[in-house]
Amino acid sequence: MRKLSRRPDQGPPLIFTMVWLIYLVFPLVSLFKQPLPELIEGLVVIAVFIVLYICGYLYERTRLFAVLGLIFITLLFCLKLDASGIYLAFYPTPIIGLLKSRRQTIIGYAALIALFAFDLVHWQVYLDQDQLVQLLPAMFVMLVMPIGFKLGKRSKELRQKLNLANEEIARLSKNEERQRISRDLHDTLGHTLSLITLKSELAEKLITKHPERATQEVKDIQATSRAALKQVRELVSGMNAVTIRLEVDHAKQILAAAGILLEQRGDLDSPIPSPLIDNILGMCLRESVTNVVKHSRAGLCRVELQREAGSLLLTIEDNGVGLLKKNGEGEQALSTCNGMKGMRDRLKLIEGVLAIEPVSSGQGTRLVFTVPVVEKAGKGDKS
Incomplete structure (x- = not known):
């Protein structure tokens, strides 16, 4: 199962690509109507077709040969069956979008267009209006699919470069x-x-x-x-530029860019009694939000600030995969991670503590920063 679910050097995971092989049932139905010798030949050709399809995703060096082989087998089915055999061309078209060089892409497109032209002319599809209406949209989609894969690949490369630059x-x-x-x-x-x-x-x-x-x-x-x-x-x-309020605004931008909704709770807008506490909790909030974006795969992040008797509680919660579950280890082992250790070291300066716990629903992680606060007496109080 691990081999099937692993992602090739490019394109979707292999198990996802193999799902589409179920549509080979249609040419198989036509093959089983043929005499036994032709049925055996057809089954062998289908087996070769499947091997070429999988190799086209897994191995970059043989990708062009896999595309040409798939197009050739599609041509054989068009000759043996009818014009609807052209639907098998849906298998090589995504692989054309994964071809590395422009020259290989042009060759793949040329072979695909030649296949379409042969099918239209050989079966005189242009004389059958109903069949023409069925096949032309499919051919158009097949021509567009490689472009979509190219754009997706380019977008992924740009995101990777942007992440590395950041x-x-x-x-x-x-x-x-x-x-x-x-x-x-x-x-x-x-x-x-x-x-x-x-x-x-x-x-x-x-x-x-x-x-x-x-x-x-x-x-x-x-x-x-x-x-x-x-x-x-x-x-x-000079370091007090980091505050909880500013970091909440900064977190809103970062989470929005990652497609994560920020939900604010509690008394985030009220002033913090100590600038040092405000600074350290702000830095902890920044580190926590960074971890949510990088590791949680969440859709929602909650930030809450509560005031209790003699303490402040800052809670950051997400509905992602769960930090404890993802790392496969308990809180004690997780505390040795650099990010968590850095936050604990900062909290020691203000006698604060960090608690890591799973969300009650079973999805996500909750970080609770507890900091003791000594409230100053008001002017009207007597000592």
């Missing part, structure tokens, strides 16, 4: 962001932390012999640490 852009963006953060940390904090280390060592040496100078050094350390804290806040503020 992945490369994302990789380069991540590397650039890492380098920027590394530079900022080195430039803003490296010198400051080195200064704090030197002054603390100096204060340790002076604390017994020159306590006044040691006290002054400690005061300098305090001032330097405050400056370092300010620098960290400035650095983090």
Whole structure:
């Protein structure tokens, strides 16, 4: 079954192409009306026809020979039976659309058109209006089918190139962001932390012999640490462009492009108490939506933000194949994946947790991000 369901280098899965062989029952019915010697010859020809049809999908090198062989056998059936034998040409026409070079495509089309012309002239179909009305639309469809396959193949190649380009852009963006953060940390904090280390060592040496100078050094350390804290806040503020609200808008565009409906629930528009929490949950939302697009094969994605006593709950749910089911492993093993591990590492900074669970309906995956929140007292409250 795996061999039948596997996808060839081009075209649909083999099991899908073999379904159409059921229509060979019509020429078989005509063959069984023939004498025994002709019946045996016909069955052998049908067997060769099936082999050529399957090889035409599986092997690129022999694809043109398979097309010509199928057209030749169709010609034999047209000669032996009647003009309706031309319907067997439905089998080689999709394979013509899979031919690699323009020269091979032209040869395949030429052979197909020659077959149509021979059938029309040999059986004088042009004199039979009813038969002409039956055959001409079928011939037109057969001529158009290779063009449709060519366009589908071209579209698939363009999508693959676009996906590769987007992945490369994302990789380069991540590397650039890492380098920027590394530079900022080195430039803003490296010198400051080195200064704090030197002054603390100096204060340790002076604390017994020159306590006044040691006290002054400690005061300098305090001032330097405050400056370092300010620098960290400035650095983090440059990363605060990622928020839940912005990521929901971004997710709507990404999911729509992938044909996935976004359903928003809860209190997504209200402000988050902490910019850091907003930033980290926004980044987790971005990673989760990316996983839905890449792996879930879902048609619907729900994003919900709930506020409970002392905590925030961000839930991302899809109705796809199910992350746990697809990976064939439990949550504990799944947590070692890079994406999940990255989200858990971010949540540790704000003491948050991530729970991965299947949807109750059995279809899809639910990610629940729980973050503790300390609400500030209002101005009218008394301490």
